[in-house]
Amino acid sequence: MIEVKNIEKSFGENKILKGISTIFETGKTNLIIGQSGSGKTVLLKSLLGIHTPEAGQICFDGRVYSDLEDDEKRELRTEIGMVFQGSALFDSMTVAENVGFPLKMFTKDDKAKIAERVEFVLKRVNLIDAHKKLPSEISGGMQKRVAIARAIVNRPKYLFCDEPNSGLDPNTSILIDNLIKEITEEYEITTVINTHDMNSVMEIGDNILFLKDGLKEWQGNKEEIFYTDNEAVTAFVYSSNLFKKVREAHLKG
Amino acid sequence: MLKEIFNKQTKWSVMRNLIFKEIDDLIIDSLGIVAFISFFIGGVVAIQTALNLTNPLIPQYLIGFATRQSVILEFAPTFISVIMAGKMGSYITSSIGTMRVTEQIDALEVMGVNSVNYLVFPKIIALLLYPFVIGISMFLGIFGGWMASAYGGFTTSEAFIEGAQMDFIPFHIAYAFIKTIIFAMLLATIPSFHGYYMKGGALEVGKASTVAFVWTSVCIILFNYILTQMLLGS
Ligand SMILES: Nc1ncnc2c1ncn2[C@@H]1O[C@H](COP(=O)(O)OP(=O)(O)O)[C@@H](O)[C@H]1O
Ligand SMILES: [Mg+2]
Numbered sequence: 001m002i003e004v005k006n007i008e009k010s011f012g013e014n015k016i017l018k019g020i021s022t023i024f025e026t027g028k029t030n031l032i033i034g035q036s037g038s039g040k041t042v043l044l045k046s047l048l049g050i051h052t053p054e055a056g057q058i059c060f061d062g063r064v065y066s067d068l069e070d071d072e073k074r075e076l077r078t079e080i081g082m083v084f085q086g087s088a089l090f091d092s093m094t095v096a097e098n099v100g101f102p103l104k105m106f107t108k109d110d111k112a113k114i115a116e117r118v119e120f121v122l123k124r125v126n127l128i129d130a131h132k133k134l135p136s137e138i139s140g141g142m143q144k145r146v147a148i149a150r151a152i153v154n155r156p157k158y159l160f161c162d163e164p165n166s167g168l169d170p171n172t173s174i175l176i177d178n179l180i181k182e183i184t185e186e187y188e189i190t191t192v193i194n195t196h197d198m199n200s201v202m203e204i205g206d207n208i209l210f211l212k213d214g215l216k217e218w219q220g221n222k223e224e225i226f227y228t229d230n231e232a233v234t235a236f237v238y239s240s241n242l243f244k245k246v247r248e249a250h251l252k253g
Numbered sequence: 254m255l256k257e258i259f260n261k262q263t264k265w266s267v268m269r270n271l272i273f274k275e276i277d278d279l280i281i282d283s284l285g286i287v288a289f290i291s292f293f294i295g296g297v298v299a300i301q302t303a304l305n306l307t308n309p310l311i312p313q314y315l316i317g318f319a320t321r322q323s324v325i326l327e328f329a330p331t332f333i334s335v336i337m338a339g340k341m342g343s344y345i346t347s348s349i350g351t352m353r354v355t356e357q358i359d360a361l362e363v364m365g366v367n368s369v370n371y372l373v374f375p376k377i378i379a380l381l382l383y384p385f386v387i388g389i390s391m392f393l394g395i396f397g398g399w400m401a402s403a404y405g406g407f408t409t410s411e412a413f414i415e416g417a418q419m420d421f422i423p424f425h426i427a428y429a430f431i432k433t434i435i436f437a438m439l440l441a442t443i444p445s446f447h448g449y450y451m452k453g454g455a456l457e458v459g460k461a462s463t464v465a466f467v468w469t470s471v472c473i474i475l476f477n478y479i480l481t482q483m484l485l486g487s
Binding site: 045075086088089091104106 | 264
C-alpha cells in the first residue's frame with residue numbers, strides 16, 4: 001500500500017501538483033487518469049523519487065520516503081519496477097540483457113540463475129524467440145512487454161507504468177493492460193498506472209484517481225465512473241463518440 | 254555531479270565490462286583518425302619549415318628540430334585534443350543525451366543505480382589511456398615529418414634525424430603529458446555533463462553535442478595557455 005499525503009510539486013513558477021492525497025492499494029490496479037498535461041507523469045515521478053516534491057509525504061507500507069537514508073532509498077528502489085512511456089529499454093543491450101539487468105546489478109545470482117529467471121519472465125509476458133534481438137529490432141508492443149518483464153524480474157512490491165499502451169493498437173493495448181492486471185493479482189503487487197485511455201479504465205480500473213488542474217478531482221472504480229455526476233469526469237469519459245453511444249444505449253435500457 | 258561520479262560504485266563485474274566498452278569506443282576507435290591526421294600534419298609541418306628556411310646559413314637539421322618541437326609541444330597534445338573534443342565529445346554527449354531524452358537515465362535511477370557513476374566513471378577510466386593515443390600521435394607526427402622531408406627531397410634523412418634528437422629536454426615530454434592527462438579529464442567530463450543535464454528531444458541532443466564541443470575546445474585552449482605559462486613560463 002502506498003499512502004500519498006498532500007504532495008505539492010512546482011517547476012519554477014509553474015505549480016503542477018497542488019496538494020494531492022490518496023491511497024494506492026496492494027493487489028489492485030490503481031489508475032491515475034486525466035488529460036495530457038494534467039501532471040500524471042509528474043505525480044508518478046514524484047512517487048518514484050525522480051522528482052522531489054516540495055511538500056507532502058509518500059509512505060511505502062509504513063516507510064516514509066523522505067525520512068529514509070540514501071542507502072535505504074536505494075534499497076526501496078530495488079523493490080520498485082517501472083514501465084516508462086517510451087519503454088526506456090537500454091538500446092545497447094539485447095532483450096535478455098535488458099531484462100536481466102536489475103538482477104545482474106542487485107543480486108548475487110550467477111549467470112545460469114539469471115538466465116533462468118529471464119526465461120521465466122519473458123515467457124510470462126508471452127515473448128519467445130526475442131532474447132537475442134536489440135530493442136530497435138522489435139515492435140512497440142514487444143518493447144512494452146520487454147519493459148514489463150524488466151520491471152517485474154526482480155520481484156517488485158510496487159509496479160509503476162506510465163501510459164503503458166500509448167502508441168499501441170487497440171488489440172495490443174488490451175493485451176498489455178490485462179497482462180499488467182494479471183501480474184498485479186498473481187504476485188500481490190501495488191500497481192499504479194498512468195493513462196488517458198478510457199479503454200484501459202474500463203478494462204482494469206480497480207481504483208481510479210482523476211487529476212485536474214493539479215488536484216484530485218474524483219476517485220472511484222470503473223463502475224462508479226459511469227454514474228458519477230462530476231462534470232469534469234463525465235466530460236473526460238464521454239469525450240469519445242463511442243462512449244457517448246454506449247451511454248445512450250444504456251440509458252434507453 | 255563530481256561527487257556522485259565516485260559515490261556508490263557500480264558492482265565491479267558490471268563496471269569492468271563498461272570500462273572495456275568505453276576503451277573500445279573512445280580510445281581504439283580514435284586511433285585510425287589520429288594516426289592519419291598526425292602522419293600528414295607532421296609531414297606538412299616539416300615541408301613548411303623547409304620551405305621557409307631560405308637562408309643557406311641556417312643548417313638543414315633545423316627542419317627535424319622544428320618538427321619535433323611543434324609536434325611534441327603543441328600539435329599532438331593540444332591540436333589532437335581539440336579534434337577529439339569533436340569526435341569523442343559528440344559521441345559522449347549524444348549517447349548520454351539520448352539516454353536522458355528516452356528516459357533510460359530515469360530507468361537506471363529508479364532501479365537504484367547511481368547513473369552518474371554508471372555512465373561517467375567508465376569514461377574517465379577509459380580516458381586514462383588517452384596519453385597512449387597522444388604518444389602514438391607524437392611518434393607518427395615526427396615519422397611523417399621525416400618521410401616528407403627525406404622522400405620529398407627537402408633535406409637528407411640523416412639531417413632530419415640529427416635535428417630530431419638535438420637539444421632534447423625531457424621536461425618537455427613531461428609537460429606534454431601533464432597537459433594530455435588534464436585534457437583527457439576535460440574530454441570525459443564536459444561532454445558527459447552536457448549530455449546528462451540536457452532537456453528536450455532528439456533535436457536538442459544535436460544542439461547539446463555542438464555546445465559541448467564548443468565548451469570542451471574552449472576549455473582545452475584556455476587550460477593549454479594556463480598550463481604552458483605555469484610549467485614553461487618564468
Ligand atoms: N521536468 C520538467 N520541467 C518543467 N516542467 C515540466 C517538467 N515535467 C513536466 N513539466 C510540466 O508539467 C506539466 C504536466 O506534465 P506531465 O506530468 O508530463 O503531463 P501528463 O499528464 O501528460 O503526463 C506540463 O505542463 C509540463 O510542461
Ligand atoms: Mg505523461
